[in-house]
Every structure is written in C-alpha cells, then in structure tokens.
Amino acid sequence: MKNVLIIGCGLIGSSLLRAIDNKKIAKKIFIYEKSKLNISKIRKLKLPCEITNDFKKIIPNLDLLIFCTPLGEYEKIILKINKYLLPKTIITDVGSSKEKSLELIKKKLKKGIFWTSSHPIAGSEVSGPEHGEKNLFYNKWCILIKEKNTKKKHLKTLSKFWKKIGSRVAIMDSKKHDTIFSMTSHLPHLIAYNLVKTATDFEKQKRYDLIKFSAGGLRDFSRIAASNEIMWRDVFFNNKKNILKAIDLFIKNLHSFKRDIQFKNNKSIIKKLIETKQVRKKIIKLKQDINKPDFGRR
Amino acid sequence: MKNVLIIGCGLIGSSLLRAIDNKKIAKKIFIYEKSKLNISKIRKLKLPCEITNDFKKIIPNLDLLIFCTPLGEYEKIILKINKYLLPKTIITDVGSSKEKSLELIKKKLKKGIFWTSSHPIAGSEVSGPEHGEKNLFYNKWCILIKEKNTKKKHLKTLSKFWKKIGSRVAIMDSKKHDTIFSMTSHLPHLIAYNLVKTATDFEKQKRYDLIKFSAGGLRDFSRIAASNEIMWRDVFFNNKKNILKAIDLFIKNLHSFKRDIQFKNNKSIIKKLIETKQVRKKIIKLKQDINKPDFGRR
Numbered sequence: 003m004k005n006v007l008i009i010g011c012g013l014i015g016s017s018l019l020r021a022i023d024n025k026k027i028a029k030k031i032f033i034y035e036k037s038k039l040n041i042s043k044i045r046k047l048k049l050p051c052e053i054t055n056d057f058k059k060i061i062p063n064l065d066l067l068i069f070c071t072p073l074g075e076y077e078k079i080i081l082k083i084n085k086y087l088l089p090k091t092i093i094t095d096v097g098s099s100k101e102k103s104l105e106l107i108k109k110k111l112k113k114g115i116f117w118t119s120s121h122p123i124a125g126s127e128v129s130g131p132e133h134g135e136k137n138l139f140y141n142k143w144c145i146l147i148k149e150k151n152t153k154k155k156h157l158k159t160l161s162k163f164w165k166k167i168g169s170r171v172a173i174m175d176s177k178k179h180d181t182i183f184s185m186t187s188h189l190p191h192l193i194a195y196n197l198v199k200t201a202t203d204f205e206k207q208k209r210y211d212l213i214k215f216s217a218g219g220l221r222d223f224s225r226i227a228a229s230n231e232i233m234w235r236d237v238f239f240n241n242k243k244n245i246l247k248a249i250d251l252f253i254k255n256l257h258s259f260k261r262d263i264q265f266k267n268n269k270s271i272i273k274k275l276i277e278t279k280q281v282r283k284k285i286i287k288l289k290q291d292i293n294k295p296d297f298g299r300r
Numbered sequence: 301m302k303n304v305l306i307i308g309c310g311l312i313g314s315s316l317l318r319a320i321d322n323k324k325i326a327k328k329i330f331i332y333e334k335s336k337l338n339i340s341k342i343r344k345l346k347l348p349c350e351i352t353n354d355f356k357k358i359i360p361n362l363d364l365l366i367f368c369t370p371l372g373e374y375e376k377i378i379l380k381i382n383k384y385l386l387p388k389t390i391i392t393d394v395g396s397s398k399e400k401s402l403e404l405i406k407k408k409l410k411k412g413i414f415w416t417s418s419h420p421i422a423g424s425e426v427s428g429p430e431h432g433e434k435n436l437f438y439n440k441w442c443i444l445i446k447e448k449n450t451k452k453k454h455l456k457t458l459s460k461f462w463k464k465i466g467s468r469v470a471i472m473d474s475k476k477h478d479t480i481f482s483m484t485s486h487l488p489h490l491i492a493y494n495l496v497k498t499a500t501d502f503e504k505q506k507r508y509d510l511i512k513f514s515a516g517g518l519r520d521f522s523r524i525a526a527s528n529e530i531m532w533r534d535v536f537f538n539n540k541k542n543i544l545k546a547i548d549l550f551i552k553n554l555h556s557f558k559r560d561i562q563f564k565n566n567k568s569i570i571k572k573l574i575e576t577k578q579v580r581k582k583i584i585k586l587k588q589d590i591n592k593p594d595f596g597r598r
Contacts, residue, residue: 123515125516186516189495190495190516191517193491193521195557197487199557200487204546208479210476210479212484213588214586215441217422219524220485224583226520227576231570234573235573242562249557249561255498256491259490260544271533272529275532276529277497281511281525282425282522282523288512290511290512
C-alpha cells in the first residue's frame with residue numbers, strides 16, 4: 003500500500019499506526035485527529051505519520067482509510083469526507099458494535115462507496131496515543147463484517163491487512179457479531195462498571211473505607227471499569243437491543259444464585275460454581291488467556 | 301516460635317508454610333491434611349514440614365495453630381482437637397467470612413480456649429499446594445478480628461506473625477469485616493461466576509461459539525470464576541446476610557444502567573462511566589494494583 007489514513011489516533015488508532023509502520027505495510031500514514039491534546043502527544047512521541055486535515059488532497063489517493071474514533075463520531079466525519087471518497091477507496095472502522103452503525107453508515111455514505119467493517123478484539127483500559135502498542139493486534143481475533151453489499155475485493159484486501167499485523171481473521175455478519183459481543187465484551191464491561199458503581203454507593207452509605215481492601219476481587223473489575231467512557235457509551239447505545247437482552251439473562255441468573263444462597267441450596271450452587279471452571283479450561287485451550295495463576299500484579 | 305500446625309494445606313496453607321519457612325519463624329511446621337492427593341503433592345514437592353494426624357502429641361506443644369480449610373470444615377476439626385487445646389494455644393484461621401463462623405466456633409470450641417481470627421487478603425484462582433507462593437502475603441492486607449472476648453496477648457502475637465511474613469495488619473470486628481468484604485470480595489466473585497454462567501447459557505441457546513472471542517472482557521471474569529467452589533460456597537453461605545443485601549444493591553444499579561441504555565440517557569450514563577474511573581485512581585494510589593495498562597496476558 004502507498005497511503006493509509008487513520009481517523010482518530012487514540013489507543014487503537016495509534017496502535018494501528020505503529021503496527022503498520024512496524025510491518026512496513028504503507029509508504030505513508032496520514033492521521034486526522036481532532037483533539038489538540040492528542041496531536042501534541044503524537045508530535046512529542048514522534049510517531050511516524052503526517053497529521054493532516056486536507057481531505058481533498060489525501061483521500062483520492064488513499065489505499066486504506068480506517069475510522070478509529072468512537073462510534074458517535076462517524077456521521078460527522080462521513081459527511082465531511084463524502085465528496086472525496088472514490089468507489090476504489092477501501093474504508094473500514096474498528097468499532098465494537100456493528101448492526102446500528104452500519105445502518106447509519108449506509109444511510110450517510112455517498113452512493114457507490116463501500117465500507118467494510120472490522121473489529122479487532124484488542125484493547126485496554128487506558129486511552130490516548132501514548133498507550134498504543136505495535137503488537138496490540140498480534141495473535142488477537144479481528145472480526146470482518148460481511149453483508150450482502152460487501153465488496154469482496156475490499157474484504158480480501160482488508161483480511162490480508164489484518165493478517166499482516168498479526169491478527170487472526172474471522173468473518174461474520176453484523177447481526178451475529180453484535181449478538182456474540184454483547185455477551186463476551188459489552189455485558190462484561192457494563193457489569194464491571196456496575197460493580198464499581200455499587201461499591202462506591204455502598205462506601206458512601208456505610209462510610210467504611212472499602213477501596214483500601216479491594217484486592218480481594220473488586221480491584222480487577224475496577225481496571226475494566228476504567229475504560230473510555232465515550233467509546234463505551236456509544237457501544238452500549240448502538241448495541242442496545244442485544245445488551246438489554248443480555249442484562250435480563252444476567253439478572254435472571256443472579257436471582258437464581260441469590261435463591262441458592264438464601265436457602266443454602268448446596269447442590270444447585272456447587273453445580274453453578276463448577277460449571278464455570280469448564281469455561282476457564284476452554285478459554286485457556288483456545289489461547290484466549292495464559293494458564294498461569296494470577297496473584298495480583300506487582 | 302517452636303511449633304506451628306497448619307490444618308489444610310491447599311493454596312493458602314502451603315503459602316503460609318513456605319512463608320514461615322522462608323522467614324524462619326518456626327522451628328517445626330506440622331501439616332494436617334485430609335486429602336490424599338494433596339499429601340502426595342506435598343511429599344513430591346518436598347515442602348519443609350511434617351505431615352501428621354497425631355493431635356494428641358502435637359497440639360499441647362504448639363505456639364500457633366492455623367486453620368486453612370474451607371469454613372465448612374471447621375466444626376468437624378474443632379470437635380476432633382478440642383480435648384488437646386490449651387488456653388495458651390494461639391488459634392487462628394484464614395477464612396473470608398467471620399461473623400457466622402465465629403458464632404459457630406464460640407459454640408463448638410471448648411470453654412477457656414481462645415480463637416483469634418485472621419483474613420489475609422491474598423489468593424488466586426488456583427487451588428492446591430503446588431500453587432503456593434512464599435510471597436503471597438507480602439504487602440497484602442491481613443485483617444485481624446477483635447471482639448469483646450478476644451485475648452489481647454494472642455492478637456498481639458498474631459499481628460507480629462503476619463507482619464513478619466510481610467502483611468500489613470488492620471484490626472476490626474467481625475461485623476465490619478463481613479460488611480466490607482461482602483462488597484470488595486464476595487460480590488465480585490459471585491458476579492464473575494454469574495457472568496460466566498450467563499455466557500454459557502447464552503452459548504447453549506444461540507449455538508454460537510462465544511468463548512473463542514472472550515478476549516474482549518469475558519476472559520478476565522472467567523479467571524475469577526475458576527476459584528475453588530467449596531471455599532466460595534462456604535463464604536457465600538456464611539456471609540449470607542450481607543451478600544444478599546449487596547446483590548440487591550447491585551441489581552438496583554443494573555436496572556438504572558439498563559434504563560440509561562434503553563432511553564439513551566446520555567448525561568446519566570456518562571456520569572456513571574466517569575465516576576468509576578475515580579475509584580480506579582484511588583485503587584492505584586492505595587497500591588492495591590499497579591498503574592500499568594493491561595493488554596491481556598501473553
């Protein structure tokens with residue numbers, strides 16, 4: 003590739019920038035970034051890119067355009083760049099929720115332009131270009147969305163792109179994607195946020211110093227609950243339908259756990275507590291985590 | 301100290317054994333362990349101890365006796381050792397739930413014998429003597445329980461003991477302990493179990509291969525939900541009163557989150573998502589976790 007444009011250079015955008023540079027995938031990487039703070043960070047870090055807002059000049063010559071902003075930013079930017087886009091331009095994004103966002107994209111994008119959506123299953127609780135990692139995508143799944151109107155050629159090029167930076171590629175439609183990730187990613191984040199919120203409310207109520215003793219479990223949730231609030235608001239709102247269902251299933255199960263504790267249902271609770279271990283074994287077998295005990299980080 | 305007896309040599313018992321040996325705190329460490337599998341592991345690992353069931357000979361000469369079994373085992377063992385216990389024997393345990401277990405201990409323990417309860421805030425999702433770590437307690441809190449009938453001399457000796465193996469000691473009564481840890485430890489574990497259970501149910505319903513894509517958040521919960529089921533059943537049952545209240549508060553908050561998503565209440569959800577970040581900052585300031593982004597373990 004010659005020219006790549008990354009729109010939004012936070013954790014994911016700057017990790018892609020580093021990965022593309024590291025693997026020498028493009029000759030030139032352009033960055034569009036609206037945050038002045040991020041721009042000054044990128045300059046200070048001397049990231050190998052050219053910061054630009056000259057869409058007119060750059061977009062017609064692009065091989066790849068990647069949206070790395072929160073979902074809520076897409077519309078505004080699409081309307082800005084629409085007139086410069088060409089049918090050959092390969093456009094993708096890295097958003098965590100697909101069905102609703104692709105509906106919006108289809109509505110707003112100029113006719114005859116293709117958008118091929120990606121979702122790299124990688125990230126962290128920190129935000130900003132200073133935290134980017136060139137190996138962030140290495141050995142991680144990247145989901146590519148294939149719908150009726152997906153341009154096969156673009157899908158193929160994108161698949162090669164993600165593989166080059168080390169990802170494993172899986173292809174599915176947006177509906178399946180949003181169902182799966184409502185459960186494996188969106189609900190876990192919501193639950194972590196809710197747990198930390200509950201602990202905070204409780205601390206205020208009781209006036210006990212709880213956080214000091216958070217190493218027993220709360221600590222790990224607090225890390226997940228420190229993730230970027232704008233990104234997650236957008237994900238929750240965009241995948242509303244599936245997340246609401248996931249919450250209901252979660253609450254139903256929690257009521258069942260509550261009954262087990264209330265009435266000391268030994269058999270029932272042990273069955274639940276053992277079942278979850280099998281999932282852990284599967285996760286390790288599938289190399290989604292390492293098989294090393296965690297004693298807390300030092 | 302001359303002689304220490306550890307009853308139950310799993311993850312915590314064997315970590316204590318290693319820590320005591322490492323810091324040369326006792327001349328001789330005795331182990332009582334009912335699991336034949338664990339006994340053979342202890343022998344294979346050549347842990348510096350003597351495995352015994354000769355309570356009659358050993359208990360009268362003990363400086364310290366530590367229960368490291370699940371809470372549900374206490375009664376049986378107390379009844380077995382009662383007749384050999386002396387008022388000078390310092391007895392402690394490492395259980396995660398205190399109020400109900402101390403009630404039971406008071407009822408079952410021979411009159412004139414003192415029990416001073418400990419709770420080291422340290423552990424992992426793995427079980428068994430092969431996973432023990434001599435530094436498990438280093439820089440971690442250990443809660444000592446002080447009640448009306450607590451023998452001050454014993455409390456003082458125990459406090460010194462935990463400090464010697466590197467712990468920071470905090471003293472509180474069992475009621476306060478159980479309230480705090482219902483929120484910082486028991487609820488988080490229950491929630492992790494419930495999340496993994498919900499994902500499993502969902503996978504069966506949808507016949508999608510979810511676990512493969514668990515790196516987006518579910519993975520981290522699955523680790524916590526792989527903890528020992530007997531230990532956790534006992535903790536949940538013993539701290540029932542506080543845990544049921546914590547579940548109710550959690551569900552109330554989750555309903556509020558659900559409404560925010562359902563009606564796209566921007567202000568309200570952003571407030572929630574930002575609040576939790578403050579907790580993270582506090583946790584890092586209090587050195588309950590390190591300030592290093594987590595990109596998944598490799």
